[in-house]
Amino acid sequence: xxxxxxxxxxxxxxxxxxxxxxxxxxxxxxxxxxxxxxxxxxxxxxxxxxxxxxxxxxxxxxxxxxxxxxxxxxxxxxxxxxxxxxxxxxxxxxxxxxxxxxxxxxxxxxxxxxxxxxxxxxxxxxxxxxxxxxxxxxxxxxxxxxxxxxxxxxxxxxxxxxxxxxxxxxxxxxxxxxxxxxxxxxxxxxxxxxxxxxxxxxxxxxxxxxxxxxxxxxxxxxxxxxxxxxxxxxxxxxxxxxxxxxxxxxxxxxxxxxxxxxxxxxxxxxxxxxx
Amino acid sequence: xxxxxxxxxxxxxxxxxxxxxxxxxxxxxxxxxxxxxxxxxxxxxxxxxxxxxxxxxxxxxxxxxxxxxxxxxxxxxxxxxxxxxxxxxxxxxxxxxxxxxxxxxxxxxxxxxxxxxxxxxxxxxxxxxxxxxxxxxxxxxxxxxxxxxxxxxxxxxxxxxxxxxxxxxxxxxxxxxxxxxxxxxxxxxxxxxxxxxxxxxxxxxxxxxxxxxxxxxxxxxxxxxxxxxxxxx
Numbered sequence: 001x002x003x004x005x006x007x008x009x010x011x012x013x014x015x016x017x018x019x020x021x022x023x024x025x026x027x028x029x030x031x032x033x034x035x036x037x038x039x040x041x042x043x044x045x046x047x048x049x050x051x052x053x054x055x056x057x058x059x060x061x062x063x064x065x066x067x068x069x070x071x072x073x074x075x076x077x078x079x080x081x082x083x084x085x086x087x088x089x090x091x092x093x094x095x096x097x098x099x100x101x102x103x104x105x106x107x108x109x110x111x112x113x114x115x116x117x118x119x120x121x122x123x124x125x126x127x128x129x130x131x132x133x134x135x136x137x138x139x140x141x142x143x144x145x146x147x148x149x150x151x152x153x154x155x156x157x158x159x160x161x162x163x164x165x166x167x168x169x170x171x172x173x174x175x176x177x178x179x180x181x182x183x184x185x186x187x188x189x190x191x192x193x194x195x196x197x198x199x200x201x202x203x204x205x206x207x208x209x210x211x212x213x214x215x216x217x218x219x220x221x222x223x224x225x226x227x228x229x230x231x232x233x234x235x236x237x238x239x240x241x242x243x244x245x246x247x248x249x250x251x252x253x254x255x256x257x258x259x260x261x262x263x264x265x266x267x268x269x270x271x272x273x274x275x
Numbered sequence: 276x277x278x279x280x281x282x283x284x285x286x287x288x289x290x291x292x293x294x295x296x297x298x299x300x301x302x303x304x305x306x307x308x309x310x311x312x313x314x315x316x317x318x319x320x321x322x323x324x325x326x327x328x329x330x331x332x333x334x335x336x337x338x339x340x341x342x343x344x345x346x347x348x349x350x351x352x353x354x355x356x357x358x359x360x361x362x363x364x365x366x367x368x369x370x371x372x373x374x375x376x377x378x379x380x381x382x383x384x385x386x387x388x389x390x391x392x393x394x395x396x397x398x399x400x401x402x403x404x405x406x407x408x409x410x411x412x413x414x415x416x417x418x419x420x421x422x423x424x425x426x427x428x429x430x431x432x433x434x435x436x437x438x439x440x441x442x443x444x445x446x447x448x449x450x451x452x453x454x455x456x457x458x459x460x461x462x463x464x465x466x467x468x469x470x471x472x473x474x475x476x477x478x479x480x481x482x483x484x485x486x487x488x489x490x491x492x493x494x495x496x497x498x499x500x501x502x503x504x505x506x507x508x
Binding site: 011 | 346349360376
């Protein structure tokens with residue numbers, strides 16, 4: 001498993017590191033532009049009359065100002081592209097393993113569970129790093145603008161639950177995509193279409209299951225009797241939501257992910273058909 | 276010591292309504308080179324993929340040293356597919372590391388010697404190699420294992436006659452004496468002298484199987500001549 005993970009990280013890094021590097025480089029250049037602009041303004045302010053208007057000052061560096069705006073827009077798009085590319089690359093790598101790349105992968109003496117596990121760990125790690133890089137880009141920009149960057153204050157236990165829920169949701173999302181790829185496997189030229197169709201069906205099924213769970217909880221009075229008073233209490237400066245309610249946000253994606261993992265493992269171990 | 280390196284019992288494979296293999300039964304004994312012979316589309320690749328665990332049988336059973344396809348059987352099997360299966364963005368040294376990481380029976384020394392023969396430097400990128408060179412690299416990696424079963428799918432299919440001679444001599448020089456080998460090809464004349472046994476396939480069914488010498492004696496001609504006669508269009 002660790003050997004597989006090492007190979008997975010090397011392969012994923014080959015595609016994603018240049019992308020993240022380019023994004024952070026744009027962030028640095030943008031921050032530099034903004035910082036330069038600020039310096040120029042300050043110098044002008046020092047020498048000019050105190051009553052100088054804002055419009056006059058911004059007109060002092062129109063080229064740098066325009067370039068900063070363009071680079072900032074590129075950075076925002078870059079942050080979204082980086083996250084999207086990370087997800088696409090990781091799903092595509094699993095999809096390709098069930099095609100031509102499977103001739104090597106499935107000739108290795110490794111279980112189907114290890115293949116899925118290594119791909120999943122690598123994908124989740126890459127996604128977390130991509131989000132961290134996107135946030136780092138924002139931080140660099142704010143640093144250039146001289147503004148402070150701080151995350152909203154959340155109690156430590158709640159932050160831990162939110163992080164765990166986020167990780168579980170990312171993993172569950174990938175496992176759903178993996179299951180869709182495995183369902184589409186062996187459909188010849190229609191493999192991609194079959195995988196996309198399967199993914200859509202799985203997402204709809206998941207939403208329906210979630211809706212059913214919500215309705216079932218509502219019938220027990222969970223939202224009205226249990227959740228609402230806690231939320232009001234928390235909003236009024238009381239303690240945060242109890243751990244068992246926060247744990248639910250992890251349990252739902254974990255349960256969905258486990259079902260997808262078991263089904264994908266079965267398909268790969270018992271129904272493998274490489275084209 | 277296992278009895279048969281590869282055993283197929285009434286093995287069948289269908290793709291939708293098309294039957295690729297139907298009731299194939301044969302075995303590869305240790306120390307024997309078995310030729311899987313037949314025209315294009317006769318089911319040779321399907322059979323080898325079933326043995327390698329890349330396909331799931333529709334019927335019957337296949338086992339490697341008594342083990343059904345899975346991680347245990349793959350540890351015993353050295354499989355060379357009929358296509359380039361190494362990642363092209365890798366370097367030669369990466370592929371050596373990959374095989375050394377996953378196959379305990381892989382000999383780095385043996386591989387290094389074969390790569391030196393082929394004048395392949397460890398830092399060379401696979402993407403800069405010709406298809407023929409890539410096939411030789413793959414063969415060198417596969418034959419550097421001390422496996423119990425070698426599955427070679429069309430190892431001389433797409434290469435020039437000089438490369439064929441190199442590939443065949445590499446196979447003979449490097450395969451372990453106690454291992455079994457299943458070698459598929461439709462270029463029978465090239466491999467005829469290597470074969471201990473032969474299995475002829477046509478449209479997914481076994482037409483003839485047995486000792487190569489017995490077949491020659493029975494038909495009064497070589498395997499290639501017999502193949503040309505039986506499989507004439």
